[in-house]
Amino acid sequence: MSEPETHPSLPLAAIVAFAVIAILPLFLSDWITFLIALALAKGAVVLGVVLLLRGGLISFGHALYFAIGAYAVGFLTNRFGIGEALVGLPLATIISALVAAALGLLLMRFRGIYFAMLSLALSMILYTVLIKFYDFSGGTDGLSVRGFTLAGAAPAHPGLVQYYLVLVLTAAVVYVGARFLASPLGYLMQAVRYNEIRIEYLGASASHAILGSYVVSGAISGLGGALVAYLVGHVSPELAFWVSSGDFVFVAVLGGTGSVFAPLIGSIAFEFVKNYALKFSPNTWQLTLGVFLLVVIYFQPQGLWGLLTRLRARPR
């Protein structure tokens, strides 16, 4: 189905949401604040997955960019002693974008299952390198990320500063994402899913559209990974493991592809469910997720966001 056009009240809702999230730390514990920040940062990666999902392409390897961004920060702080976020974040984003450009050239000719498998394989390559090359990456121990500074200053409450940093950057990513989805390239990506022949007969290239989307997707995922590195204070190879990619795909599907906000909402829901489920019933949280995913697949393919818009559209 055609993605719903941006509802006129959405930008207002977004501003309200931004304001609400901004004042939350006053009322909530440090742990909850951390969870929200973590969820938002990961939400950027999920948005990256969604950009491709719109074209019918499932990336089962987006953990690659998540890990690249995280380890970029990891190396910068751990090996070079540079904890400055204003250096680390742009660096992580640029490196991710460059890798995405290179790998995108390979991936852009693939579709469906093959795209999924190749993206999976590429992320697993990074995983195997991170695991085994101890001197290079710290192996399974990973790297600690310490000495976070922002504009040269080491904050007294790093968690709080990071929270606002994540909030601002996530808002920026959402803005870029919104413009992307409404742009000709964004619509062309949807077209890729429906009819590539027609695209060629318009003089455009499906592969080039995919490449463009992939680069933007990789960049914002790398940024998400970098933010998580600062938040958590540690990076390890699991970030690149296929299960990590699976989580991003899960949230993308759960939230739906209907809007730029869906990944964030889905991500927050996911982190909170995971957090509490792990605490109270560690042997059933994956089961719960699995059941949720099945319900979405069978009954509500547009995800939670599709459900929300359907509910809103009902009174006519």
Add this chain to the structure above:
Amino acid sequence: MNILPIILIDGITFASWLFLVSAGITFIFGVLRILNVAHGSLYAIGAYLGATFILQFAGREQHGWITLLLLLLAATVVGLTLGPLIERLFLRRVYGEDEVIGLLTTFALFLILEDVVRLIWGIEPYLVEGPFRLFGRVRVAGIAFAGYPFLLTIVAILAGLLLWFVIHHTSFGREVTCVINDREMAGALGINVPRIDLMAFALGTFLAALGGAFTAPMMSVEPGMGVSVIVLAFAVVGIGGLGSIGGAALGCIIVGIARASAVQLFPEIELFVIYALMVAVLLWRPQGLFGAIELRKI
């Protein structure tokens, strides 16, 4: 120490271990056009059930050949019960949809089964070394190897031959081949496609469970054991070609030898070579070494 026999034998045993799981995945994809992420969980369930049977029925010492029969029985039970159940209840609804939907569905099943295993068997590892001890050590080319992996190789070869026989010399096999080549045409020719789907998935499940059951004596049976297997199996079917069992066999051998060589010569890249090979093959021939490619007509 002559490493060539080590590489060969280590490679073949690794390949045998992988073959049972990957043959199942590729076979299921050929028939149902679904890439089954939950196959790793089925492998794990086979291992857990096999361990349970041995611990229940083979006594404390876990003596004798009966243990092998129990493993085979466990795999059969999984194949005959869990296979049809999953196919009927969960997969049947998504046939004909985008293949990506199938992938997501089996991913959901994987999540569910991973917890089902924890709920049923707990999180402590199970150890069933009886069968492993049964085969002691074997000397090949002057080097001592554990004997049990050779059994695994025999089981894999037998399974492969059985599969080959079933596909080429039984009516079920002919019908399956028909469905693999053209689902719609098969239905039009009067083949009971839903029944073939069910039996094919059951057979694939049996193979995965067989792999798991016969692996149980070799390692501790614990939660998450399916997680690494599945992605290795994906590498193999990517290399061999989705839907091709011969491709899976060849893919397993290539991956097995490559990994074994890495372990001996350059241990850091042991896992790297597997995925590097997968990428290399996918870039060169997206459909894998033996897969078939489909074109769209206007």
Add this chain to the structure above:
Amino acid sequence: MGSPYALAGQATVTAAMIDVQNVSRAFGMLRAVDDVSLSVGEGETVGIIGTNGSGKTTLLNLITGYLQPTSGRIVFQGTDITGLGPRRVTALGMARSFQIPQLYTGLTVLDNILIAIAAHSGRSADFWTPMYRSDCVTKADELLALFGLRDQAAATVSDLPEGGRKVLDVALSVILEPKVLLMDEPTSGVSARDKFSVMDTLMPALKRGRVTTIFVEHDLDIMERYAERAVAFDGGKIIADGPVADVLARPEVRRAVLGES
């Protein structure tokens, strides 16, 4: 090589717009297009008739680069385009509509039109400005009006009736403002009432724009009304090529196409 069928008033020796030179296309043993030569001059309106399977759609596939000929050359405005794919051929100034409409079925009619407009104005790589820019929307609106699709602008394509999808498919090719427009059965599936109204608006507009038009058609009424020149296909070969009235009167054409004896 000029086209001897150019309209009165035009220069009689014009460089061919499209020159199909001894083109063949075989599928195994089947020669779908068998040593076909066709030369179409600028501004001509050519109708192609023939029974199903006589090679008409294959010829369009060959000209637009979707299929490669097994032998022969295709020249477009003096440039050899044999072997180029649809994207390059479209960029050179050719557009095509399909027997089975090729549309973005999950998107709306307006989305489809706007994507085509964006592609035509070279904005395919634009990921920043909205596609629903007011000037583009205005242009889209004009096009929708031209094709009678205004009321269905917000409809999802998969909900459209066959006729609407056909018309939209034609519209997408016209948006590209091509020098050569190839249409494969533009009125099939369109209701009798709409057939003529769409063609009555479209064909004169194409004439005014001096668009070279080649269309495949089953409906002889449409052929007689809108084509100046007719090319008849049978068994992969051209069996007649000339002014419409002449060709349609020929017994071998009537036998092959209509089954008259």
